[in-house]
Amino acid sequence: MEAVRTNEIMAVAGARELRDGETVVVGLGLPQVACMLARRTHAPGLTSLLEIGVVNSNPIDTPVGLADSRIFHGATCWSGFLDILGMNLHRGVVDVGFLGSLEIDRHGNINTTLLKDEITPGQSKVKYFNGSAGGNDVASLAKRVIVIMRHEKRKLPAAVSHITSPGYVGGKSRADLGLRGGGPHRIITDMAVLGFHAETREAMIVSVHPGIRVEQVRENTGFPLIAAENIPETPLPTPEDLRLLREEIDPKRVYLG
Amino acid sequence: MEAVRTNEIMAVAGARELRDGETVVVGLGLPQVACMLARRTHAPGLTSLLEIGVVNSNPIDTPVGLADSRIFHGATCWSGFLDILGMNLHRGVVDVGFLGSLEIDRHGNINTTLLKDEITPGQSKVKYFNGSAGGNDVASLAKRVIVIMRHEKRKLPAAVSHITSPGYVGGKSRADLGLRGGGPHRIITDMAVLGFHAETREAMIVSVHPGIRVEQVRENTGFPLIAAENIPETPLPTPEDLRLLREEIDPKRVYLG
Amino acid sequence: MANKLKSAAAVVRTIPDGAHIALGGFAIARNVITVAHELIRQNRQELTLSQCVMGLDTDLLVGAGCVNRLMVGGGSLDRFGLVQCVNRARETGEVESLDYTSLSICFSYLAGALGISFIPIKSMIASEVLERLERGGGAEYIRRMDCPFTGEPYVLLRAIQPDVSLVHVQVADEQGNCQIHGPRWENEEQAKAAHRIILIAEEIVPTSVFQAHPARTIIPAHRVEAVIHQPYGAHPTSVYSCYDYDSEHLKLYVERARTREGANQYIDEFIRGTRDHAEYLEKVGGAAMLEKLKADPVLGY
């Protein structure tokens, strides 16, 4: 069998964060792949929601995005933003929000809006990206938030350029911030799985992927990363995980690379 | 042809209050009959809404009430309260609210909730009826309100036992009351068509039905009824009106008596 | 996903005394008769019931003494008459009745469904509906406020999130996906506002039916706790596309319910005197009656 790819480790790590019977709002790409894998393995009773109004879609062709008709296929319900983000997420019945991000910082604040390039000191040029869409809503309201993204120093700064979606802003508790959702729970990268310290609410290493050293993770992170004494290794995908990912879920390797 | 019945005069008077292109929320019974007549005569572009979520229904069997499946027939849209009373009425796009009533008073306040029987002076026994349902919403929010009911002294008191749906409460303007809708416009009874004085906002006679004297109307009204010098007669139904009512709209005479 | 089919008796055993139950019926259409009967058989007490427009289901529950509070917009049995047990209980004060309007109950459910704890409305202003709510038990559900953007006066409604919402639907699958045929009154907002959703379905179909028509799914499975499969479960009220209301039985009920004694007799005979809905259907006329009420497949009634 072909060697395990990093994206496959990430998808499997994401899937393992989801429990059977939970309701998940997913973004497109690896979050969607992870969710589909979970449903085909340990969590057949998982419900996946897409913000535009698609429940439990079951695509047979790989979609290029949330607006791609391929992702409407096999759904059990079509509705809209008001139902998914309002009557589910804002209502408080969404267990997990599963997002991508441009930047995420030590307190789990997410930026998907803009980056600032320091051209000359004190003078910054702003470059805009996608903005929030449902990201802020999901990060504010889901019981726990999982972010999946590349591990690069510039993508994991001490503080994001723009807090599009709040984590534990300023290290404060979610209640103190006036937010209902439980906040960031995991950051799944191509090097490690990060969590958050219960008291300081700072990002910490939960596991490192096979072949990666803790020092490497730290070197590629823009802030000092807490870690316990003995960091476990992220479990490898099982042969069945790989078969499902490669043959059923993303045979064209659109997301798995 | 059979003699014209009072209910037929009422239905036709109601229909003539509706203009082509208007949107009307109708209660069941004579309001519905009047609306159907208007659509088949001078107002083919009238839109009728039922609060439970039925647009432009076109029954072929006479329904016994708003909850009777017969009234769902031939509709162009089925929705619910939120759409009809929220996204139409509260949104401000309903021209006419067409209601029945238990009592209505000189300022057009409507009671559909309860009556008080004075058993011994100072001691009253309360008897409950249907309550508001959509009545208060319609009376508060429609641009003009038309009430259709029997003309009896006890049903047209100086002040209703309970203001379920506000007219010009205390003779005040709708703006002063904090209400958006234009308020009561017509009361169509089996004796006359009443309107409201532009300044005093008191009920006044607009026309009396053929064969009825102004004095009779006054004697059967629980408050002094303003009337101009020359009160016109309510126009009789045309032969075509009668044909439509008797042959197409209510052949079983459920509402026309 | 799990099979959520349960009997009405099993579902009712999970609903405690004092629960706030929202009922999906309207006057004489799609009433949750199966579950109302079972709540009476199991002698549930001190319930709060809420609904935009009360029908037979509420009248039975109040008549049987199961209820101590109503939050409703109105109520009637259409041309068959008034909700007499409810009105009697309001007149004697046995039941506290918070009398809203159709839209204000619907907005309160909408707020509950959206998870916002309040919502503004322009109904009820300048009426005794509002004054009576503010004077009585409605005080905790009502505030007044001017819009901070426009200055316009509003009533603020507190969100309603019932403990349980009961909805009678034409079609469901075992997981709880469901369709409603005909107008939906407040069913969607009411159900999605509730902490627990229980469906009563005329027909159970495979999930593939929902996957073939996903736009018609009103409540998706993940929100639903249990599905009671009960054909003719709304009798004597109507279910569009399935069967008509039973005029004879409604007339019988209205006649009996004129007095407290008559209502008690009706409840003893048809509800407490039957073991379940199957026995009730036998008692009210059995297969011959059901066949007579069956909807014309084209007209739907």
Place this chain on the structure above:
Amino acid sequence: MANKLKSAAAVVRTIPDGAHIALGGFAIARNVITVAHELIRQNRQELTLSQCVMGLDTDLLVGAGCVNRLMVGGGSLDRFGLVQCVNRARETGEVESLDYTSLSICFSYLAGALGISFIPIKSMIASEVLERLERGGGAEYIRRMDCPFTGEPYVLLRAIQPDVSLVHVQVADEQGNCQIHGPRWENEEQAKAAHRIILIAEEIVPTSVFQAHPARTIIPAHRVEAVIHQPYGAHPTSVYSCYDYDSEHLKLYVERARTREGANQYIDEFIRGTRDHAEYLEKVGGAAMLEKLKADPVLGY
């Protein structure tokens, strides 16, 4: 009821400079391309555009200099790229962008559709999304308030009632009844919030189709002002059950739109250089291209 069929050009002549237009598209699906093109051809200026998630339609209108204000939740062309004209205009400040979130825009439309001038929400709190709105042009649309019932902190959103809402639908009749196939994102709330609703329909069917399936009618005729019949009217974006997005053309657009000059060239060539949508469709590939994009009748794409 009146026949409301009109040409895109005739409709756009009734939309004045400075109008607030809500667009029914999402990223690369059901974009109102026909009308966006015509707004550019007729050189409409100083428009406000609003939308939950911007797509190609907004990017074109901003790129053509028609827009001076955006009220949006986000935007992208999915995997094809960013909304580059929009982002450039935000970076230079040519366009004032009020950046909300998907749900807060949707709630603002909902409030507009219900005729309530404000609505509370628990999103945006503790974020720079909220701070930037409050600091800038969003100040008139945002307040903060604690719930009078629960004490919980909320953001209050001002209702959005656009002057015109444009919705691309699969099926309509001449009177304006319409169906949307597939998910409906914010189409219903957005349209019903607007003062004027304009439909662009792939197919015109008799009213009897709506009478046969009244539960599928998303916007009923009486709310609709005009219907533009334009097959392939959303090209190069997709319309579920009708046709797929045109990958080649989207790639061409994204490549051109990298620079202001390239975007201008695109607009001159494909929009200002064509008289109407028919000529545009010829230019981008004509019948052969349309046939290739046509949806599989079972899969819908």
